[in-house]
Amino acid sequence: MPRFGKSQKNPADVVKSLRDALDVLDKSQDKKKLDKANDELVKSISSIKLFLYGSAEQEPQQDVIAQLSQEIYSSSLLHNLLVNLHLIDFERKKDVTQIFNNLLRRQISSRLPTVEHIAAKPDILFLLLNGYENQDIALHCGLMLRECLRHESLCKLILTSPKFFDFFNYVEMSTFDISSDAFSTFKDTLTKHKSVVSEFLEEQYDKFFDYYQRLLNSENYVTRRQALKLLGELLLDRHNFVPMTKYISNEKNLKLMMNMLRGKEQKYSV
């Protein structure tokens, strides 16, 4: 590949060496091997970035990007990276996030190839969701997950899965930065794609509001306040007319709201 100079590998090689390095990091105990794999990892991630973003002298090449993403899909590298994200060093995690989000935005006429790839492998989404359980990767997973949620098909996959209800645990985590990140992802899931959400609320009305009730009664001040604000947004949305009428016709809910208004916190506004 003369256009990258002699030392540059082609996308297929880079993807392969990255996969191998991840494999070693995951399985090996040998210190020497781990160090070597780490070096390899750093190298391949920076070459992938170079392919995607180009450099000062070199604009990114569309055909190389196409080749690279083909390799990434066929080797399910995204899945592999996420499974092993906690093994990757601090700065490189941010690179992985960048690469992931860049690929996700890739568009060929009206097709979004990465979105299609993830839709075919929903495991990727649930790996990201589970990321909230690990403090070291929670924020990175949050960034990637919110990028996914911008696409209706992926949002629907999360909403229709029982794993969606894991959010109710994540938003109450004791570490503030993780719980608030989880809440903003939770909010995105419920507000970005109105028609999908209203469908979900109608179908899962009982289960959802049962869980939601817990957030409103949470010990955690921020959870309570944010949950109440989000509830207002959900109920006042025109798309959610059916669940709204159902919700307000229940006298228990009215009682709850009256009690909350009586509470001493001032920032509650429904």
Added chain:
Amino acid sequence: MAGKIEVKGSHVKSSASPKEYEVYVQMGLACNGCAYIYVGKHIPSGSFVAIRKVNLENCPVKFDDLAHEIAMHRLFNSPHILECFSTFLSEDTLWVVMPLQGYGSCMDIMQARFQFGLPELAIALILKQVLEALVYLHECGIIHRSLRASHILVSETGQVVISGLRNCYLLERFGLVENKCWHFPTNSDKAINYYSPELLGSLGVVACELANGHTPFANLKSYEILYEKLEGNRPRLLDSSNTSFSNDSEVYHSRTFSTDFHEFAEKCCSYSPDERPTAKELLNHRFFNQTKQISFGQLPKMLEPLTPLTSSVLENHTEMGAVSSVTDQLASATLTDLQWEF
């Protein structure tokens, strides 16, 4: 003892409960006055920390902005960016645990002892470390947008960290941007080159702030500042070369900064972004030649007679069981007007 705080706070990191901290004295305000900074002690490890408490019930700063700031501190790992050990809630108060910075912010230092500005060498040592932080941030695709003396904190060893990432801005290219309002259609690299010089403009203002002891144009109303700027008046370093004995303070007239420093400030404050250098270029500026032979460890000496809030000072007094009296003394000594802006 003194080294305790410099240990990366892994032992503090997992402690997310107010029970694990002992809180002593308030040492300053942050967040436009709605957050309070306290000196505290992490009980399990015995190390001293700074604890910032924000009451969310009556905080004018938007909740999302606070969360954004903390997430930013978590995503960066540089010796010159303020680290955040742990954050958690206690009732409606948000606690943020951070390493204790013995001297407080540069604003505190100037208010306490250096009303007419810091010595040139001290400024060089501080700005060099600030620039290193900026180079790191720019590599990550971040623009700080809120650089000022009160956001530059100095530790007891003379290490400088920057804080105040609440207003920072992530460039699209790095895939971390969530708000599309700021989407730039430009080529990514151009966007960086477009933006970073703007930031370094504020570095020029900070240089003048540190040298003069007050913010340029601070005594003017905002429309007057605009007028001054339209007139082409730039912030400048006050010394014998540009002040006259009669109108200006004697202190300014009796000192002379090096031509390198003048050139450095002028370059940063240049009104055309094209003329402003990048952070990396600035690090190689002749102004920093004077810092080559010395390390930031020399900084505390230059700040004498100001004494930092060191862990050994705190340790001795807590052992004697006289925490409250000591902290009262400290509060009345140098800490009364301290202001930490985050």
